Amino acid sequence: MRTRLLTGLVTASLLAACSTSPQVQTPAPEASAPTVDVPTDATVPQPTAPAGDVNALLLAKTSKLSSALSAVAAAGSTVQGLGAATAATADGGDVRLGSRRLLNAAAGRVTVDALPTGTPEDLLASLQGLGLTAGSTYAGLVSGVLPVSALTAAAALPELRSMRLAVATTNQLHGQAFQVPSQGLTISQGDVAQRSDIARQKYRVSGAGVTVGALSDSYNCAKKPLTTAPDDIRNGDLPKGGVQVIEEIDAESCQAGASDEGRGMLQIIHDVAPAAKLSFATAFSGQAGFANNILRLADAGADVIVDDVSYFAEPYFQDGVVAQAVDRVARQGVSYFSSAGNQARQSYEGAYRPSGQTFNGCELNDFNAGSSVDTLQSITIAPGADVLIFLQWDQPFASVSRAGRGSASDVDLLLFDDKGKLLVTDERTGQFPVSADDNVDGDPVEAVQYINYTKAPIKVNLAMTLCSGPEPKVLKWIDYGSGANVEYDTKSPTSFGHHNAVGGAGVGAARFYRTPAFGQTPPLLEAFSSAGGIPILYDLNGRRLATPEQRQQPRFTAPDGANTTFFGQLTFGDGTPIDGDAFPNFFGTSAAAPHAAGVAALMLDGVTQYGGASRPADIYRALGATAVDMKTTGFDADSGAGLIQADKAIERIISTTP
Incomplete structure (x- = not known):
């Protein structure tokens, strides 16, 4: 189905912000934003085997680092990111543009949030020994800025439960007017x-x-x-x-x-x-x-x-x-x-529905509430645009408190191409289509990003898989990029x-x-x-x-x-x-x-x-x-x-x- 692309600025980098510029000077009624047309296949694509060595590493779930951090640590490189891009709405109103990055390494450093196995203070001290700066703890979370070169050593710390990018945006x-101090230029x-x-x-x-x-x-x-x-x-x-x-x-x-x-x-x-x-x-x-x-x-x-x-x-x-x-x-x-x-209402939510189909040993969610099964949710990305999707489900966060419960389930988030083939991870250009963190007893969150560097619209397919634990009653994602034509769109709160x-x-x-x-x-x-x-x-x-x-x-x-x-x-x-x-x-x-x-x-x-x-x-x-x-x-x-x-x-x- 087709969706409104409600517009505005989203900056999705660790340490950079971008702007949204209106495109017309005169006010106009808020109208449905444009959809982006791409060819559709007559048959629903089926997920196929992972592509590339990096994807295989991420799907193995062997690291305490999030999938994006694992890819960077394995490659020893940083992300280039996306340059400015624009896409006008039907009413000529606002546009979405800018550099959106799941990862932005400033001077070879990344901002991270980490969960400890013991006390947050012990983990903070160990990470500071590896070069963490601006470090602090709050409740069950440790944050700071870590050298990319220290990621592998951080992953080996016994004090570390898990570490992810601290992605922020x-x-x-x-009479005479009441006199107040000067108000400038x-x-x-x-x-x-x-x-x-x-x-x-x-x-x-x-x-x-x-x-x-x-x-x-x-x-x-x-x-x-x-x-x-x-x-x-x-x-x-x-x-x-x-x-x-x-x-x-x-x-x-x-x-x-x-x-x-x-x-x-x-x-x-x-x-x-x-x-x-x-x-x-x-x-x-x-x-x-x-x-x-x-x-x-x-x-x-x-x-x-x-x-x-x-x-x-x-x-x-x-x-x-x-x-x-x-x-x-x-x-x-x-x-x-x-x-x-x-983000307007750029969000999907729905109950997990078992499909009877598996990928990487995990059961795929069925997006179709009807009698047929559809394990892929299609999304269109305009030229120069991206999707940056964060998924959560209705289970508690371990980081919320020192002794609180964490997620009972392990859920993965994946992006496939329009033929159902898993897209390739490329940390150099900001392509992170695989998010396969081990969520059990941690935080119920996964994130993927994919950027369209071509001159034509492309269609990607999102999949959510349940790898272990009870079935979530709510799977909810928010897109901080600019995906259009979202299949099964629910236009939910953001x-x-x-x-x-x-x-x-x-x-x-x-x-x-x-x-x-x-x-x-x-x-x-x-x-x-x-x-x-x-x-x-x-x-x-x-x-x-x-x-x-x-x-x-x-x-x-x-x-x-x-x-x-x-x-x-x-x-x-x-x-x-x-x-x-x-x-x-x-x-x-x-x-x-x-x-x-x-x-x-x-x-x-x-x-x-x-x-x-x-x-x-x-x-x-x-x-x-x-x-x-x-x-x-x-x-x-x-x-x-x-x-x-x-x-x-x-x-x-x-x-x-x-």
């Missing part, structure tokens, strides 16, 4: 779209006395940016007193080049709450490092924290280490905002992990000029904005909940597509300026989340001046209760409560009894 798609148009300009004037609030912390890739590492951090401070686009940097991205990645997306977020916050103090910490040192830096920002005085990062292996059905850190600081009184993600944390607020995106302040009523949700609705099935000890917990995330929507001095894109795909000025425009839920965080700073300033409630739950409730409905009346899983209105939220919060 930022969710960027590439440019001001985000989202300030008007969410009415925070009105809020500052009406309530004389500016974020004074409030500290906002941001987590992203980097702060001041970008190569030859339009402006640097010192420029931004000098020009007034960041506070005169500068930004407190708790931790910058690791030195090797900084030298290799990072995007400074965190600085772009901080500019937005400064536009909205110009008197607030700002702080920054990288989230790109693995999940444990991310979680610990959330705590460090709170310990350094942050009243509000915002991030725009997703780790693809964060649990779908359980609160992982990052979500636990979010909940911890929320209990301390810190309001936490996170980009909901840019906002997960800490974006779904009970103590935080996931934030969807609406382009600033598609809001009431710019003549669009009701406001329109960005087509790429991730949908919520993934249930929590397990507690932190890996015990299945009697009743699945459904959380109302994303909580609300905020503007994106607005100006910064250096971050984003200057023009549409046809070269037309986006908004007629000389400043880049920042798209994605990565831009929406800091807009909401800035409003929270204004709200806390208002509570200090006028009284009211200031707990995170009160902040979220006020923002949601005063939001402008978008898709439906009240809450919906795509836009949450709707587009936030800063002035109305402040009015609500200062009238709320503490």
Whole structure:
């Protein structure tokens, strides 16, 4: 069957981010995106034997390293990755483009998440002995940056249970007025779209006395940016007193080049709450490092924290280490905002159905719920595009806690060509079609990537196999690439992990000029904005909940597509300026989340001046209760409560009894 390719930015590298550029200047209705036509076979292809020595090694399941890390360790080389590519939608709206990599070795190093056989501290010490930097532990997980040359030695450590790539993305798609501090060379148009300009004037609030912390890739590492951090401070686009940097991205990645997306977020916050103090910490040192830096920002005085990062292996059905850190600081009184993600509904989920057919000694899943059997799910990849698919199933993660249960089943994820032949692994060019990790007592996650380097669409076939253990009741994958024409597509939710944390607020995106302040009523949700609705099935000890917990995330929507001095894109795909000025425009839920965080700073300033409630739950409730409905009346899983209105939220919060 054919599917909508909902568009937006996905960056799927360890240490690099890319952007999404709109292709038309005038607003257009959200429409079904294009499908990509390829020839279809009259008969359903059948999986055939593995191709290549590397595939045979991976399918043997003899290494503690994930399949991708095993391929790199065996070859002693790194991935080249994918250059920029574009694919326009039917309405001429957004495009998906950029470099998507399951693996990106910066200066011969990779960011990893590892599970210990004993204590996390013992494994951390052993990995540090092999050259691990930026290392940390949280719950049952060890993270850090490891030399590629040390992978083989790491695999031999008795302290190691398993190790995988820590694959992360930022969710960027590439009278007299009340006097406040200088707001620099440019001001985000989202300030008007969410009415925070009105809020500052009406309530004389500016974020004074409030500290906002941001987590992203980097702060001041970008190569030859339009402006640097010192420029931004000098020009007034960041506070005169500068930004407190708790931790910058690791030195090797900084030298290799990072995007400074965190600085772009901080500019937005400064536009909205110009008197607030700002702080920054990288989230790109693995999940444990991310979680610990959330705590460090709170310990350094942050009243509000915002991030725009997703780790693809964060649990779908359980609160992982990052979500636990979010909940911890929320209990301390810190309001936490996170980009909901840019995957729209690019997700499949369904029960495991035995097919009676095997591959590599494992039984293939049957995708067809009817009487016939279909063990392959076809997906089309456009020229220059890719699929990057992370699969999880409804079993607990060992990494969630030190003594929690792990996966009871071992499931593999594989990609075949249009004839049913297993695609060849090539770590040099980023082709990872085999994911055959040993999941039992570990984490229930597998990942594959395949890039179309040709000039014509290609069709690949995805297969899931059960190698041991009970049959999963839910198999769910999310595509962080741009697969089209997904067979058996279920268009399921994609906002997960800490974006779904009970103590935080996931934030969807609406382009600033598609809001009431710019003549669009009701406001329109960005087509790429991730949908919520993934249930929590397990507690932190890996015990299945009697009743699945459904959380109302994303909580609300905020503007994106607005100006910064250096971050984003200057023009549409046809070269037309986006908004007629000389400043880049920042798209994605990565831009929406800091807009909401800035409003929270204004709200806390208002509570200090006028009284009211200031707990995170009160902040979220006020923002949601005063939001402008978008898709439906009240809450919906795509836009949450709707587009936030800063002035109305402040009015609500200062009238709320503490």
